Amino acid sequence: MPKIRVLPKHIADLIAAGEVVERPASVIKELMENSIDAGATSLTVEIKRGGVTYMRVTDNGCGIAREDIANAFKSHATSKVESEEDLLSIGTLGFRGEALASIAAVSKVEILTCPPDEDIGTIYKIEGSEEKLIDDAGCPKGTTIIVRDIFFNTPARMKFLKKDVTEGNSVAAVVDRLAMSHPEISIRFIRDDKQVLVTKGDGKLSGAVYSVFGKDFTNTLVETEYELDGINVSGLLALPVAARANRAMQFFFLNGRLVKSITAQAALEQAYKNSIMVGRFPACVLNIETPLEFVDVNVHPSKTEVRFENEKRVFDAVYYAVKSAIDEKDRPNKIDLTMMNLQKEQQPFAKETSKKYEQTSMPELPKRNENFWATKLPEPQKSEPVPQRKDPEPPKEYRRAAEATPGPVKVQEQPEAEQKEPVPDYRVVGEAFETYIIVECEGKILLIDKHAAHERMLFEKLKSEAEPVKSQVLLTPQTVTLSKEEYSAVLSNAEVLKDAGFDIGDFGAGTVVVREVPVMLIDDDITALVEEMAGYLLDSKDPVPEKLDWIYHNTACRAAIKGGDKTTRYELDDFVGKLLSNPQIRYCPHGRPVLIEMSRTDLEKQFGRIV
Ligand SMILES: Nc1ncnc2c1ncn2[C@@H]1O[C@H](COP(=O)(O)OP(=O)(O)OP(=O)(O)O)[C@@H](O)[C@H]1O
Ligand SMILES: [Mg+2]
Secondary structure, three states: OOOOOOOOHHHHHHHHHHHHOOOHHHHHHHHHHHHHHOOOOEEEEEEEHHHOOEEEEEEOOOOOOHHHHHHHOOOOOOOOOOOOHHHHOOOOOOOOOOHHHHHHHOOEEEEEEEOOOOOOEEEEEEEOOEEEEEEEEOOOOEEEEEEEOOOOOOHHHHOOOOOHHHHHHHHHHHHHHHHHHOOOOEEEEEEOOEEEEEOOOOOOHHHHHHHHHHHHHHHOEEEEEEEEOOEEEEEEEEOHHHOEOOOOOEEEEEOOEEOEOHHHHHHHHHHHOOOOOOOOEOOEEEEEEOOHHHEEOOOOOOOOEOEEOOHHHHHHHHHHHHHHHHHHHOOOOOOOHHHHHHHHHOHHHHHHHHHHHHHHOOOOOOOOOOOHHHHHOOOHHHOOOOOOOOOOOOOHHHHHHHHHOOOOOOOOOOOHHHHOOOOOOEEEEEEEOOOEEEEEEOOEEEEEEHHHHHHHHHHHHHHHOOOOOOEEEEEEEEEEEOOHHHHHHHHHOHHHHHHOOOEEEEEEOOEEEEEEEEHHHOOOOHHHHHHHHHHHHHHOOOOHHHHHHHHHHHHHHHHOOOOOOOOOHHHHHHHHHHHHOOOOOOEOOOOOEOEEEEEHHHHHHHOOOOO
């Protein structure tokens, strides 16, 4: 039988250190967080060789008293938690009392510190958990910690370090995030003797983001500020047109701490859903402020995972913060030639998108001859202007939806009348491939995907119509026979279908009877339509608002004019007028752009008329 023994302290320390110190970046994160907790307003980080040989963090915070220094390097030694209750509302970034002990267990540490009310500071050295020196030192107020030769005593872990440049990049990523999460602190980062970042520390998030990511990224951002039930969400959001290939530019800070939050991420992406292409991701730097007792940060040793007492409330707060800002600020399309080139580079996504689009789009319908847009397009003049929402609280109906349904919630789109703008002067030049309308408008050429644009207009109309959607009774009710599973899926969703404008009831033995359909589908193939919806409802695990959205998409897609359909000049003209009066229409409900534009200047540059 193997013998059981208590491990010697230095081995236990090394094991514990493994939880906290994985690489230089984790050391820098812990040291910077300590400086932030110490109330620093200015902070300098320096590394050499990716931090592997040298890391230094200097702050102007509260310093450490001489008699506390040795304790600070012991396990479970902290000034931030006193009682069990403190753990229920943690307001500091640190709380475990583990970081310095872990760092000192696997490296050579030197600390110089002086509280503001002391004249003489202290120097303290500790290597591989062994104290080497404690003495007086003349040093500025605040604290400097130097960490050398990480993993010098654990060669096995040393081997797992990546190339210096990779480690250095991970450190830089940590510094970037902390700089953005605390724009009130001026942060300087020096890498191999070169200053690579400095933030002003004036409290302005956009300034900090500008320092970190530069002009191009910052120019794509709009601000948001929103409060819902005690949760405040503020920060910057990239406009849909600047959506990215992955989630690397999504930053969420919770009460000043960088966190990974599936809830916040889902809320963000849900709010962008109808504005960006499938397979693209929004970018953001969002601060979520909640009452401290609302969050449990004591979930994982790295402190980046958190649990919320009420995930739904956080979801809603983030969702509305994003949705309201995007709805308000995502103004007319400004895709110039540079953007078009950019889109060329993004071919793989374009492909992915169109694949997805094909899956969700409807089979081609018979061509229509009647003047069909004229009867189906929203009539801007008739709608009553609705006052703009000023109150940061969502209107009642938002809240009801939020309370009644789990997960994503339906947001009532801004009523149409609000989005109307004076129609600019335009001239329809013609149509290419019976699909793209070519328009000359205020010194620009616009290319409009007529199906995508029409589909989006109908989608918006359906979403903004007073519930339930305007429907029309069929002259002869129509029966549709379905599989038993589809039959029960349709009947159990009768209420949702009703809201979407369909009156579908039980006709017995696997057959349903369709009595009413949305006005825009009155000429449609009802059987095919019901079968399609039944298939979706059977497979779908979506909550009600998502189901409604799907049905709206489906309805809009079926009712919209198709690429390849013949359209008269009069119809084109009428359509373009309506489209241009609503700058909100920028993407089809699947997120594909409906309109791209090219300025005369860009065109002339391409032809070499101007340089
Ligand atoms: N830069 C600093 N300025 C002032 N005090 C500091 C500084 N760094 C550390 N300390 C003190 O040393 C203590 C121990 O720091 P350490 O990082 O090990 O633990 P912690 O921050 O309390 O918790 P955690 O392990 O979660 O980081 C802190 O509680 C704080 O009192
Ligand atoms: Mg700490």
